[in-house]
Structures are given as C-alpha cells and as structure tokens.
Amino acid sequence: MSLSFEDAAASLRDALADAGRGLVEREAMVELVALSAVAGEHLLVIGPPGTAKSEAVRRTARALGGSYFEYLLGRFTEPSEIFGPVDLRKLREGLVETETAGMLPEADVAFLDEVFLGSTAILNTLLGVLNERIFRRGHTRMKCPLRVCVGASNGLPEEESLAAFADRFLARIFVESVPDPRLEELLAGGASLWRDTEARTASLVSLDVLARAAQEADLAPVRPHLAHGLRTLRAAGIGLSDRRAVKVQRLIAAAAALAGRRVPGVADLWPLIYAVPTKEGQALAREVLRELLASTENPALAAAALEASAGPLARAQRIARAGREVLGGRPMDSAVEELSAWRLKLEGVAREMDAGFAPEAMPAELLALREEIRAALAGPADAVAEA
Numbered sequence: 001m002s003l004s005f006e007d008a009a010a011s012l013r014d015a016l017a018d019a020g021r022g023l024v025e026r027e028a029m030v031e032l033v034a035l036s037a038v039a040g041e042h043l044l045v046i047g048p049p050g051t052a053k054s055e056a057v058r059r060t061a062r063a064l065g066g067s068y069f070e071y072l073l074g075r076f077t078e079p080s081e082i083f084g085p086v087d088l089r090k091l092r093e094g095l096v097e098t099e100t101a102g103m104l105p106e107a108d109v110a111f112l113d114e115v116f117l118g119s120t121a122i123l124n125t126l127l128g129v130l131n132e133r134i135f136r137r138g139h140t141r142m143k144c145p146l147r148v149c150v151g152a153s154n155g156l157p158e159e160e161s162l163a164a165f166a167d168r169f170l171a172r173i174f175v176e177s178v179p180d181p182r183l184e185e186l187l188a189g190g191a192s193l194w195r196d197t198e199a200r201t202a203s204l205v206s207l208d209v210l211a212r213a214a215q216e217a218d219l220a221p222v223r224p225h226l227a228h229g230l231r232t233l234r235a236a237g238i239g240l241s242d243r244r245a246v247k248v249q250r251l252i253a254a255a256a257a258l259a260g261r262r263v264p265g266v267a268d269l270w271p272l273i274y275a276v277p278t279k280e281g282q283a284l285a286r287e288v289l290r291e292l293l294a295s296t297e298n299p300a301l302a303a304a305a306l307e308a309s310a311g312p313l314a315r316a317q318r319i320a321r322a323g324r325e326v327l328g329g330r331p332m333d334s335a336v337e338e339l340s341a342w343r344l345k346l347e348g349v350a351r352e353m354d355a356g357f358a359p360e361a362m363p364a365e366l367l368a369l370r371e372e373i374r375a376a377l378a379g380p381a382d383a384v385a386e387a
Contacts, residue, residue, distance in 0.1 A: 003205050003209050005210070005213055005260075006260060008206040008209035008210050009257065009259070009260040009300065010260075011202045011206045012034065012063075012064075012202045012206050012207065012258065012300065013299065014202075015063035015199070016030060016034055016060070018063065018199035018200045019062070019063035019199065020303070021199075022189035022190070023052060023056055023189060024178050024189045025175070025186075026052050027303035028173065028303040028306075028307045029045060029057075029173055030059065030303075031300070031301040031302075031303055032171055032274065032301075032304050033060040033061075033109075033148060034063070034064065034258065035171070035258065035271065035301060036148045036170070036254075037064060037147040037148040037207060037211075038207060038210045038211050038214055038254035038257060038258060039170075039211075039214060039250040040147065040250065041169075041171060041247065041250055042149045042168060042169045042170060043148065043149075043150045043170075043171045043172070043173065044115075044152075044153070044169035044173075045150060045153075045173055045175060046152075046153055046279070047152075047154070047175035047176060048177065053175065054111060054152070057109075057150050057152075058111070059199075060109075061108075061109040062201060064109060064201075064204070065108075065202055065204050065207070066145075066207075067106060067107050067109075067145075068107060069104045069106075069110045069111070070110070071104075071112055073112055073113065073114045073115060073118045073122070074114065077118060077119065077122065079122050079137070080098075082122055082126075083098055083103055083105055083135065083137060084098045084100040084101065084102075085098070085099050086099075087099050090139075095139045096137075096138030097138060098135075098140040100135065100140070104129070104144075104146075105135040105142060106145065107144075107145070107146060108145050108146065108204060109147060109149075111150045111152070112149065112150070112151050112152070113152045114152065115152060115153055116151075116153050116157045116162050116165075126149075126165075127168065130149055133145075147204075147207060147211075149169075151166075156277075156278065170244060170247050170248070170251065171251060171274045171275065172274055172277060172282075173274060174282070210254070210257040213257045214250065214253040214256070214257040217256060217257065217264055219249050219253060221264075222264045222265055222266065222269065225269060225292065226248075226269060226272070229269060229272055229289055230245055230272075232288050232292070233276070235288075236285075236288045237284075238281045238284060240275060240276065240277075244277075248271060248272055248275040251271035251275065252264050254271075255268040255271050255301060255305075256268040258301055259299060259301070260299070266292070267295050267296055267297045267298070270296045270304075272285070272289070273286060273289070273308040273309070274308060286308070289309075290309075290310070293309035294309070296309035297317065298317075302317045303318065315356055316365065316366050319352055319353055319369075320365050320366060320369055322349060323353075323369045323373060326342070326345045326349055327346070327369075329342065330342055343377060346373050346376060346377055349373060350377075
C-alpha cells in the first residue's frame with residue numbers, strides 16, 4: 001500500500017491525539033514514543049511507580065500498529081523470558097537456537113519496566129538489539145523489526161556499566177505524579193480509560209513513510225543553529241557526548257517529519273532538550289536555550305514541544321487545541337449545571353490566553369478562537385440567566 005508523506009503525517013497525528021486522550025500529564029510521553037519510533041531511537045522514562053508509564057506506552061503502541069512486547073524485569077528474570085526459550089528439537093541436534101515467536105526479538109515496539117534490574121546476560125543481548133537491531137544468542141542470529149524500545153526505571157543508575165547501557169537510550173523524559181490542580185482531570189481521565197472506546201490507529205506503513213522522510217531530510221540549513229545550541233549547553237556546563245550530539249539530529253529530523261515538514265528548521269530543534277541525560281540538566285537547558293527554542297512549533301507533538309521549549313508558538317498551539325475541544329463539547333441540552341460547567345471551562349481557556357499573551361502579541365489563531373469563545377460564552381450565559 002502506497003501512502004503519501006502528507007497522509008502518513010496526518011494519520012499518525014490523529015492516532016497520537018487519541019492515544020493521549022485521558023492520560024493527564026503524559027501526553028508528552030506518548031508523543032516522545034512516536035518521535036523515537038520515527039527516528040529509530042529509544043526512549044528512557046524515569047519516574048516513580050504508579051505514574052501511568054506502562055499505560056502510556058501501551059496506548060502509543062496500539063496507535064502506531066505492529067506487534068508489542070512488554071515485560072517487568074527483576075533480578076531473577078531469565079533471558080528466555082525476554083528473548084524466548086531454547087528450541088529443544090534443535091538442541092537434540094546440537095544447535096542452541098531460540099524460539100522467538102511472540103518475544104522481544106519479533107516486536108515492533110517494546111516496553112521494559114525496571115530495565116536496569118536485568119542481568120548482565122539480558123543487558124548484553126539487549127545492546128545488540130538496541131544498537132544494531134540484531135538478536136544474537138547461541139546459533140540464532142536474526143534481524144529485529146524493532147522501531148523503538150522504551151525503558152522505564154525509578155531513577156538513573158549510578159553504576160558505570162549500567163550508565164553505559166542507559167546511554168543507548170537517546171531520548172529521556174522525567175515524569176512525576178499529577179499535580180494537585182489537575183487531580184479532577186486525572187480522576188476523569190482515569191475513569192475514561194476503563195471504557196473501551198474506538199481510537200484511531202495509524203500503521204507501520206505510515207511510520208515507515210515518515211521514518212524514510214526523516215532519514216532523507218536535508219539537515220544542512222539547521223546544523224549551524226544546532227551547533228550554536230550545543231555550544232550554549234557546553235558553556236552552561238551541560239555536556240553531551242559526541243555520540244548524543246550527532247544522533248540528536250535524527251530526533252530533529254523526525255520531529256520535522258511528524259510536523260509535515262520535509263526540511264527541518266529552527267522550529268524543530270526542541271528534541272535537543274530530551275537528549276540531555278539528567279533532569280537537572282534538562283531544566284537548565286530549557287533556560288539557556290529559551291531564545292533559540294522560542295520559535296518551536298509542532299502540530300503533531302504539541303505537548304512534547306511545549307514541555308521542551310515553553311515557546312510561545314508551542315504554548316499557543318496547545319491552548320488552541322484545548323479551546324477547540326471545549327468548544328466542540330457544548331452540552332446539547334439546556335441543563336443549568338452542565339451549561340455552567342461548560343462555561344467555566346471556556347472561561348478557563350480564555351484566562352489562560354490572556355495570562356500567556358499580551359493582546360498585541362497574541363497569535364492570529366488564538367485571536368480568532370478568543371472571539372469564538374466570547375460569542376459562545378454570551379449565548380450560554382444568557383440561557384443560564386433565563387433558566
């Protein structure tokens with residue numbers, strides 16, 4: 001099946017929007033899984049237990065299509081639990097081969113929780129899968145279809161050997177429990193996850209089209225800006241290894257492809273933040289790169305772009321999307337309570353616009369949306385007053 005670049009970008013954008021719905025404060029994580037899959041890189045998620053890490057990855061895997069493998073590693077996890085058991089029939093013939101059906105070597109998307117608890121045998125085998133997409137064990141040698149592996153842990157490892165393994169995960173995101181002001185959204189979103197609802201899905205074809213576009217992207221125009229960003233980070237004491245500095249270009253190209261752009265520009269530099277290895281380093285990087293990332297914009301990965309840059313265009317994009325969703329959710333009946341609740345949500349969106357942008361600096365999209373909200377508020381307000 002042939003698919004155009006534009007259709008592939010739109011398909012994946014729609015699927016990600018559905019995957020992130022109901023996952024409060026995890027939208028950026030959903031988007032980073034997709035970004036890493038298009039870039040052919042891997043993502044490390046650091047955060048406490050019970051913060052919906054696995055649910056976010058599962059939903060993204062369904063959105064992307066393809067086969068999915070998930071496992072919780074422990075100190076006593078055997079390699080066969082991850083890669084498959086030894087084929088006993090071949091063993092009788094003196095060959096040590098592995099039955100990989102349904103296991104990680106045949107997965108398109110993989111999630112390994114508590115990834116640093118794996119044994120040396122598991123981690124050494126994983127290195128080959130992550131780096132080369134080749135599974136080697138005994139007499140078995142096979143090419144893996146893996147697009148992205150997401151590793152999760154409660155914290156970064158301190159052991160030098162584990163730190164070297166962790167460095168194979170180019171992108172990193174640090175998650176926390178949902179803050180108090182968003183607890184109502186957490187409860188409502190969590191309850192919505194219990195219901196089986198149809199969600200749009202993309203396909204591996206869409207993923208491959210975008211991955212190919214990212215690989216073929218001309219990065220020459222954006223390289224001077226990236227080099228400037230790397231020098232700024234070094235001056236602030238944030239060092240990226242040469243390998244990470246080179247490979248972050250793949251994330252930048254993937255970000256552009258997901259945004260529907262064949263040529264990456266300054267608006268696509270924001271993944272540089274996620275290539276910084278530590279939470280403290282990422283926070284400092286946001287500050288020192290604020291000017292460079294001010295023009296950040298990505299309609300497909302709005303939450304991740306906003307979290308990386310806090311740039312005005314990215315922030316405007318998120319507010320516009322939230323406002324459109326609220327406008328589209330107007331209650332059909334005239335119940336006073338429902339109309340009042342809907343009105344409060346619209347007022348909240350309007351307040352966020354006013355707090356984030358001066359009238360003369362408000363983007364045209366937000367100006368138009370604010371006028372629609374003003375008109376919508378006038379109608380429901382009158383109806384509630386008459387009731």
